[in-house]
Amino acid sequence: MLTALSIRDVVLIEALDLDFHAGLGVLTGETGAGKSILLDALGLALGARGDTGLVRQGADRAMVTASFVPPAADGAIAEMLGEAGVVIEPGEPLMIRRMVRADGGSRAFVSDQPVSAGLLRELGQHLVEIHGQHDDRGLLNSRGHRALLDTYGRLDTASVAGAYRAWRAADAQLAEARAEQEAAERDREWLEHAVAELTRFAPEPGEEAELAERRATMQRGEKIAGDLQGVADLLDGSDGGLARLRQAARILDRISGDHEALADALEALDRAIIEAGTTQERVDEAAEALAFDPAALEADEARLFDLRALARKHQVQPDDLAELAETLAARLERIESSGAGIAKIEAEAAAAHRAYREAADALSIARNKAAERLDAAVAAELKPLKLDAARFRTRVEPLPEAQWTAQGRDRVEFEIATNPGAPFGPLIKIASGGELSRFILALKVALAEEGGARTLIFDEIDRGVGGAVADAIGERLARLAGGAQLLVVTHSPQVAARGNHHLLIAKAHDGIVTRTGVTPLGAEARREEIARMLSGAEITDEARAQAERLLAA
Numbered sequence: 207m208l209t210a211l212s213i214r215d216v217v218l219i220e221a222l223d224l225d226f227h228a229g230l231g232v233l234t235g236e237t238g239a240g241k242s243i244l245l246d247a248l249g250l251a252l253g254a255r256g257d258t259g260l261v262r263q264g265a266d267r268a269m270v271t272a273s274f275v276p277p278a279a280d281g282a283i284a285e286m287l288g289e290a291g292v293v294i295e296p297g298e299p300l301m302i303r304r305m306v307r308a309d310g311g312s313r314a315f316v317s318d319q320p321v322s323a324g325l326l327r328e329l330g331q332h333l334v335e336i337h338g339q340h341d342d343r344g345l346l347n348s349r350g351h352r353a354l355l356d357t358y359g360r361l362d363t364a365s366v367a368g369a370y371r372a373w374r375a376a377d378a379q380l381a382e383a384r385a386e387q388e389a390a391e392r393d394r395e396w397l398e399h400a401v402a403e404l405t406r407f408a409p410e411p412g413e414e415a416e417l418a419e420r421r422a423t424m425q426r427g428e429k430i431a432g433d434l435q436g437v438a439d440l441l442d443g444s445d446g447g448l449a450r451l452r453q454a455a456r457i458l459d460r461i462s463g464d465h466e467a468l469a470d471a472l473e474a475l476d477r478a479i480i481e482a483g484t485t486q487e488r489v490d491e492a493a494e495a496l497a498f499d500p501a502a503l504e505a506d507e508a509r510l511f512d513l514r515a516l517a518r519k520h521q522v523q524p525d526d527l528a529e530l531a532e533t534l535a536a537r538l539e540r541i542e543s544s545g546a547g548i549a550k551i552e553a554e555a556a557a558a559h560r561a562y563r564e565a566a567d568a569l570s571i572a573r574n575k576a577a578e579r580l581d582a583a584v585a586a587e588l589k590p591l592k593l594d595a596a597r598f599r600t601r602v603e604p605l606p607e608a609q610w611t612a613q614g615r616d617r618v619e620f621e622i623a624t625n626p627g628a629p630f631g632p633l634i635k636i637a638s639g640g641e642l643s644r645f646i647l648a649l650k651v652a653l654a655e656e657g658g659a660r661t662l663i664f665d666e667i668d669r670g671v672g673g674a675v676a677d678a679i680g681e682r683l684a685r686l687a688g689g690a691q692l693l694v695v696t697h698s699p700q701v702a703a704r705g706n707h708h709l710l711i712a713k714a715h716d717g718i719v720t721r722t723g724v725t726p727l728g729a730e731a732r733r734e735e736i737a738r739m740l741s742g743a744e745i746t747d748e749a750r751a752q753a754e755r756l757l758a759a
Contacts, residue, residue: 219723230687232693234697238717242665248272250306252330255721258307267306268306270697274300283332292317304326336663337646351619367613375558376554380551393537397534409524418510448479455472455476501559569614574602584649584652587651643667651682662692663694676700681704698751
């Protein structure tokens with residue numbers, strides 16, 4: 207609820223501080239007195255465009271501060287403020303301040319913390335509803351009609367929203383799986399070739415090092431094969447060194463007893479024979495290890511070159527080829543079995559789509575029933591407002607599937623027909639000024655108990671009507687004020703007399719500067735103002751008496 211409004215240097219208002227209360231507050235004054243300036247100032251605080259034309263002539267800046275009751279700790283306003291990082295102490299009023307400089311630019315604050323004008327607009331949608339002939343928001347904006355109908359019918363939209371999220375998530379998963387499958391199918395031929403090639407080649411970890419070492423060994427053996435054979439020939443054979451040593455040992459063995467030195471010589475020769483034998487064995491062992499086989503060398507070299515070429519082809523290390531073969535084989539297997547996986551995901555997506563459709567269908571049925579109740583409630587308000595021939599309907603029509611949302615599959619719009627046989631059409635396009643005002647009031651009365659902002663402003667909603675119609679408007683405004691704060695800019699004495707609080711807007715001129723002021727009226731001043739509204743410039747006793755009767759009604 208709006209509790210106070212402070213205005214500084216806005217158009218004709220130099221300085222103005224107003225307090226507001228619950229119930230029906232009326233604002234009256236002569237035409238041109240500046241009632242619209244108050245609404246412009248409040249609109250500025252609620253995020254409207256910061257036009258430099260609002261700055262009073264000669265002033266550097268215009269400033270408006272609006273105070274509202276403390277927001278509920280668990281409400282939408284508190285959530286928006288929390289997301290914006292704005293901190294309000296519990297129990298503290300919500301203070302919104304907007305400043306516009308004469309040279310351009312504006313600044314916005316909530317409880318003295320800087321915020322964007324966009325946040326003010328979001329807050330304004332929850333704080334204040336403004337209804338008037340030229341209001342293109344609120345009830346005249348068809349984009350909000352579906353939410354109004356859902357609130358009126360107390361419809362459960364959460365299950366539809368949940369089903370919609372599940373459906374979209376399943377569809378996204380299906381699209382991702384299909385994209386992966388398509389990409390995999392494009393790779394199938396290459397995978398089949400690669401897996402077959404790697405399977406035939408059968409690479410093993412560590413094979414490159416083993417082949418390289420074996421090739422190097424055979425290459426070294428090729429180089430020293432002749433030398434090894436020469437050593438073997440010198441050591442072995444009938445005329446080799448070892449054979450000669452053995453022959454000498456046999457001779458010394460026969461004569462070693464003839465002299466001590468010969469025995470020592472035999473011993474030394476035996477040791478030489480043993481060492482020579484060891485030498486021969488080691489040379490034979492080395493010759494066998496370094497044996498050179500041209501066919502084996504060629505085969506190992508070919509395998510090594512092919513192994514390295516295959517590794518380059520797949521951009522991996524040779525030792526990783528075995529693991530790559532397993533990975534590619536697994537990918538190929540997944541492609542071959544992906545059909546069953548896609549079928550499962552398709553079934554899940556289809557089930558999610560059915561669940562959403564069932565929930566949306568149930569919501570559509572509930573919306574149509576709520577629309578019937580709302581149409582009847584509005585129809586009951588039209589006759590007292592002298593709209594007997596007019597008809598109102600809530601049109602609920604299905605949207606194409608491409609436009610289905612978390613709010614369901616319906617488009618909702620409030621429509622009217624002002625004359626018998628005339629086609630239905632949008633509120634703002636069909637009704638004249640006076641009719642539109644009364645339609646808005648009838649609809650608002652029908653929706654009165656279904657939430658919305660706690661402060662409602664009606665800007666000259668009674669324009670062009672009088673007598674019984676104005677009285678009916680006043681009665682309905684008073685009824686609405688029982689559950690919310692209403693501020694009504696009015697030229698109708700019947701409406702003004704219904705107010706719980708009365709503010710008079712007047713323009714004064716001191717010969718140099720024209721200023722707009724607002725005065726709260728007491729009982730006597732209020733009677734005089736209503737009498738003025740009844741009689742015009744000259745207030746008569748009859749007008750005062752009529753004003754008394756209106757106030758007493």
